[in-house]
Amino acid sequence: xxxxxxxxxxERVGYYQxxxxxxxxxxxxxxxxxxxxxxxKESLNLSIGILVLVPLYxxxxxxxxxxxxxxxxxxxxxxxxxxxxxxxxxxxxVLKKKSHRELxxxxxxxxxxxxxxxxxxxxxxxxxxxxxxxFLNTIFVLFSCGLYFLEFITMDEFLAVNPLREFSFWASTGxxxxxxxxxxxxxxxxxxxxxxxxxxxxxxxxPRNMTxxxxxxxxxxxxxxxxxEKFKLEIIHx
Amino acid sequence: MSEQESQFLLILFGGxxxxxxxxxxxxxxxxxxxxxQVQNRQKLDQIKAEHEKTLxxxxxxxxxxxxxxxxxxxxxxxxxxxxxxxxxxxxVKPEKQSEGKVILNQIIKEVRGLSKTLNIxxxxxxSLDDFFKQELGKIHATGFCETSFExxxxxxxxxxxxxxxLIRVTQECLNNAIKHASPDKIEVKIYQNGKxxxxxxxxxxxxxxxxxxxxxxxxxxxxxxxxxxxxxxxxTSFVGKGTEIKLQLPN
Numbered sequence: 001x002x003x004x005x006x007x008x009x010x011e012r013v014g015y016y017q018x019x020x021x022x023x024x025x026x027x028x029x030x031x032x033x034x035x036x037x038x039x040x041k042e043s044l045n046l047s048i049g050i051l052v053l054v055p056l057y058x059x060x061x062x063x064x065x066x067x068x069x070x071x072x073x074x075x076x077x078x079x080x081x082x083x084x085x086x087x088x089x090x091x092x093x094v095l096k097k098k099s100h101r102e103l104x105x106x107x108x109x110x111x112x113x114x115x116x117x118x119x120x121x122x123x124x125x126x127x128x129x130x131x132x133x134x135f136l137n138t139i140f141v142l143f144s145c146g147l148y149f150l151e152f153i154t155m156d157e158f159l160a161v162n163p164l165r166e167f168s169f170w171a172s173t174g175x176x177x178x179x180x181x182x183x184x185x186x187x188x189x190x191x192x193x194x195x196x197x198x199x200x201x202x203x204x205x206x207p208r209n210m211t212x213x214x215x216x217x218x219x220x221x222x223x224x225x226x227x228x229e230k231f232k233l234e235i236i237h238x
Numbered sequence: 239m240s241e242q243e244s245q246f247l248l249i250l251f252g253g254x255x256x257x258x259x260x261x262x263x264x265x266x267x268x269x270x271x272x273x274x275q276v277q278n279r280q281k282l283d284q285i286k287a288e289h290e291k292t293l294x295x296x297x298x299x300x301x302x303x304x305x306x307x308x309x310x311x312x313x314x315x316x317x318x319x320x321x322x323x324x325x326x327x328x329x330v331k332p333e334k335q336s337e338g339k340v341i342l343n344q345i346i347k348e349v350r351g352l353s354k355t356l357n358i359x360x361x362x363x364x365s366l367d368d369f370f371k372q373e374l375g376k377i378h379a380t381g382f383c384e385t386s387f388e389x390x391x392x393x394x395x396x397x398x399x400x401x402x403x404l405i406r407v408t409q410e411c412l413n414n415a416i417k418h419a420s421p422d423k424i425e426v427k428i429y430q431n432g433k434x435x436x437x438x439x440x441x442x443x444x445x446x447x448x449x450x451x452x453x454x455x456x457x458x459x460x461x462x463x464x465x466x467x468x469x470x471x472x473x474t475s476f477v478g479k480g481t482e483i484k485l486q487l488p489n
Contacts, residue, residue: 149267153270153271164268173264176260176263196242196245199242202246
């Protein structure tokens with residue numbers, strides 16, 4: 001292991017990590033200003049969980065790479081598993097039908113079981129490029145998003161909602177966009193990194209910017225509640 | 239163009255195409271949702287219009303019922319009293335004159351009472367308790383049958399719409415009992431159960447076979463009217479064993 005080199009770490013920390021940290025801090029401040037009733041909302045708690053987890057593992061991964069330690073396991077564990085489960089739980093929190101919520105629970109259970117089997121059988125390694133896990137979690141997340149949109153266009157409970165101002169709509173849309181745009185990049189990451197490094201650095205910006213946009217949305221959702229309470233102005237309805 | 243440049247362009251156009259697909263998806267979702275909202279609003283407006291039409295019909299029927307009642311009272315009651323008063327005033331005996339004055343006061347009181355009922359606003363001011371006592375009192379006064387009234391609830395609070403519908407439905411039920419059942423007794427009971435307030439109208443008349451289909455739509459109308467105020471209409475009847483009507487109001 002090389003000596004701890006902060007200069008290299010700060011060199012590698014770019015706009016992406018800084019913005020993630022800013023959104024996380026803003027989200028935490030907004031969350032601290034929320035009333036007790038608002039803090040009970042599952043979707044807000046999951047949003048703050050995602051907002052805090054993403055910069056944590058990104059900075060951890062950057063730190064490890066500055067120490068010349070393979071950091072794939074950080075992404076495999078935190079992005080591939082924890083964050084994917086948080087996304088599925090977020091979609092579950094905005095679903096109205098009990099059967100659909102239970103289906104998402106089943107998706108989470110299946111994902112964990114299949115991932116465990118793949119790891120224990122040696123088919124995937126915790127430190128590999130994570131394409132199989134990315135494939136698996138994308139399928140389940142996209143199915144969960146599908147359940148939300150099915151409810152959105154069929155259930156009467158959503159008739160009173162303005163979709164352009166509704167957090168659940170944008171959270172599901174954001175999740176759908178993020179996972180579907182990142183899907184091909186994550187499953188072809190090893191190939192691109194090995195054979196087309198230039199293209200790899202180009203396309204990796206897509207999931208990065210989608211992550212930034214989505215984290216911005218989550219931050220806005222959390223911060224909008226204290227703004228609504230203080231200034232009676234609703235930016236986004238949670 | 240180098241291979242890398244062509245691949246870059248491919249990725250760029252692929253990305254733009256993907257963004258367009260996603261944007262189209264969002265727009266399609268919003269449009270579908272708005273269409274459903276418009277359809278739902280139209281359905282609600284239709285239901286509201288039907289509800290208002292039903293209430294208007296009910297108000298008209300109450301007015302007609304009231305006018306029929308006034309006509310009967312004028313003919314049977316006030317007309318008789320006026321004839322009696324005329325006889326008494328036509329006599330030279332002072333006791334007949336004072337009797338005539340008493341009858342005249344009674345006529346004035348009856349006419350005042352009748353004139354109050356001409357205004358539909360009596361529905362708003364009358365309590366359910368007083369209404370039942372009044373209706374059953376009228377039936378009892380004719381000597382047609384015995385009546386009884388039990389109310390285990392104090393201060394039954396109802397909206398104007400609920401009262402209108404209940405009054406009309408009750409009037410119809412009592413009229414049907416008198417017209418078809420020939421009962422010896424009509425009972426009305428008001429109480430609370432798990433679902434809400436209950437009004438039971440029971441007669442010991444002829445009863446009828448519920449399995450036989452009726453030509454009229456009276457029962458269906460009563461059921462629909464109760465449904466407009468979120469209530470239920472249940473009828474149980476057996477031949478020779480009378481009829482029981484249960485009006486269930488929600489909490």
